[in-house]
Amino acid sequence: MESLTMEMVLVMSMIGLAIFLFIVEWVRVDVVAIIMMVTLPLLHLVSPKEAFIGLSSNAVVSIIAVIIIGAGLDRTGIINKLVAPVLRIAGNSASRIIVAISVTVAIISSFMQNIGAAALFLPAIQRIGEKQKIPVSRLLMAIVFSAILGGTVTLVGSSPLILLNDLLAPFGLEPFGLFDVTPIGLALVASGIGCFILLGKFILPGGDVNPEGEDNAEDDVGGKEKSALEEDEYYELSTPDDFTHYRDPLFVEDLRRRYLVTVLAITEPPDFKVVSPPPDMEVRSGIDLVVCGRKKDVVRMVENEGMILKDRLEKYSDTINPVKSGRVEAVVAPRSWLVGKTLKDVNLEGRFNVTPVSLYRHEESYRARLDDITLHVGDVITIHGAWKNLKNLQKEGGLLFGLPSDVDYMRPGKAAWAGAWLVVALVMIMGFKIQLSVSLMTGALGMILTGVLTIDEAYQSVDWRTIFLLGGLIPLGIATEKTGTAAWIAHTVLGLMGDVSPIVLLTVIGVLSTLFTLVISNVGATVLLVPLVVNMAMAAHTDPRMAALVVGLATSNSFMLPTHQVNALYMGPGHYRTIDFIKAGALISIVFIVVMIAMIRLVYGV
């Protein structure tokens, strides 16, 4: 075995630094990758050319192409067309809904970025949940996990797998084909869905909904809260003729801040109806207004302010009518234009004529002073408005939510082209064995040429964070291999472990990858671990490709913490707590490793 050199120490320090920064998150993960990209050549650990080779790697180009293809499919609504038939098949039973949607999501996710696949079904899931009176939390987690598991079905399903062939190339190992992982991936998806069907009651929140527990839940700040959608009602009120006498002026915003009640419509004297009034509109004498809120809050307001509560909607029964308007729970999407802005900046009332009612984030429901809150990905905003205004808001993008009526898609006529180009890309990969990046980029280019999406839309759809994360970490992998650090660590670890059987070694690698992916990104874990495990496998006379495959698969085994971006996005809509992920995720993670190792043994005979 080689002795430890200064270069190895430097590489290990850089790995340590990267892991440290991934965990503490002082800078974003993609910035960590760029730090690596710049520092490694400065330390002469890689050549300048190698430092940036990641950006032109097959993996990065493939991911760009996959994202563009996904955006094209999304834009034509071709995938959304699957929603209706899938739901018809699913019927009313929770188990069937879970199976039908999970399978569909897993299939879509095997060709698209995971996060997109699950997002497509979120609105439908919310609607079904409401219609069938099944808590969304009961349905959503299975579907979210299926989106992650679906990423293991093909080699383009998730970033770690796309990356795998690039990481194997320096060792001269045979690359994996597009569907080489499919049997293992399908078994993983099946076992995941199976777990939810058989054990869902025990591991999923919302399995034991107890209406009696409402009062406690409501009173607890740290406890699980009911969503505004479930709890709030509409009330019509009027103000007496002397309402504004001898008092300070009262504004729409005051009612929210003081009584946690949202004004949806108000009369501007003499009788002009203002829907979604601006926060600074004054509440005048002798007018009618419609509010949305909890009964106790509305009663408190009526008593304190001397308003008159009507038995039902009268003047506004036409405006606030389920046919014309309603409430939706909208989720702030990744890379949304809303992220980092406050609701005051966004001005939903002024721009879209809709009213935010409440906001839900990380187990907390916010009603007071909503305007000051800076929006994050995964925040759930309950919004009231006329359906046509909500549709306009939906078209603006950035928010995921379902509407009772079908949404118009931008280019439904291009659906056939989008589908055709996907098929062309797949045929090129499978039939002609053309390299992944070239085939996928051909598909993406075809979509642009046939007008499925414009080139600018294609550029905009690419998530540069993912690109730089991949591109920046690849040189770290190169440095680890080139300086002999990977071999040194592998031999040292093997020396400590002693002689182990291939299955034990692969299991250890699987567990290690799972732990890594929970604390650092899946791409980071793959880049760091693949050179290491390939060296370990070669030294232990195990198939190095299988060792790399275990890493590529197990870095998708990220269910236990809401650190995976898909989990993080759905934490809000599902009203999940970290403990919910730990409970359900722990079981799925164990099942994942067992099924993966068993399938590798079965399929590849290790």
Add this chain to the structure above:
Amino acid sequence: MGRLVAEKVAERLGYDIISREILLEASRHFNIPEIKLEKAIHDAPGILERYRHTKQAYIAYIRSALVERVVNDNVVYHGLAGHLLLKGIGHVLKVRINADFEKRVAYVMNRDGLSEDEARARLVEDDNQRRKWTYELYGHDPWDSAMYDLTIRIDRLSIEEAVGFICKAAQSSGFAASERSKQNLKDLALACHVKAELVADFPNIGVTCEYGNVIVYCKAGDRGGAKLGRRLDELKRKLAGIYSVEMHSGVPAPPDAV
């Protein structure tokens, strides 16, 4: 000299006067030695204290005790930082009494039996500490007249005349308690109470209250988030007047937060 003016104003208006008893009350209620509280409200925070947040905690106790007393109205508070501790309440008349430095020296020499140099040194030191104190904790210069409704210099104006001005101002319509300003004061009292209860464990939180709806602002990803949630549940049960509590983590506290 300020104290003299305060006493006479209270006497003429028939109001209660409070000063040091605020410290006693805070000391009793939160179990902190009075001397520590006195130092907290007098001396500027040292470098170490800025990190240990003890001074902020003591100020929160003092503020809570003061607002609690003021909430019943008709009170003259004589002491440091009243204008900051009672910020945002419409019917509070904030007065700064100033005096010719030489006259203050003479007054202190007479009151405390000090030599002229000693009296002078003490006044300079006191003034410096107060200035630093308000600057460190509130980012304001206490001598900024914009922070007061009335600034009176006792020099050519006598104490009696000053008392007359103050009483007239206090009785003017601008300082009459309205429903809203009374509510604001009640809400401030509640916010101060919540802050005082939590400040020892969570020194960086901000608290606002409006009509009993308490919002606690804390840093995002605060590891104490769950613990803070539990404490808020307890407080909601314990303190009268709290209608709802929300914990806004990661949201910067607004300027009116205590």
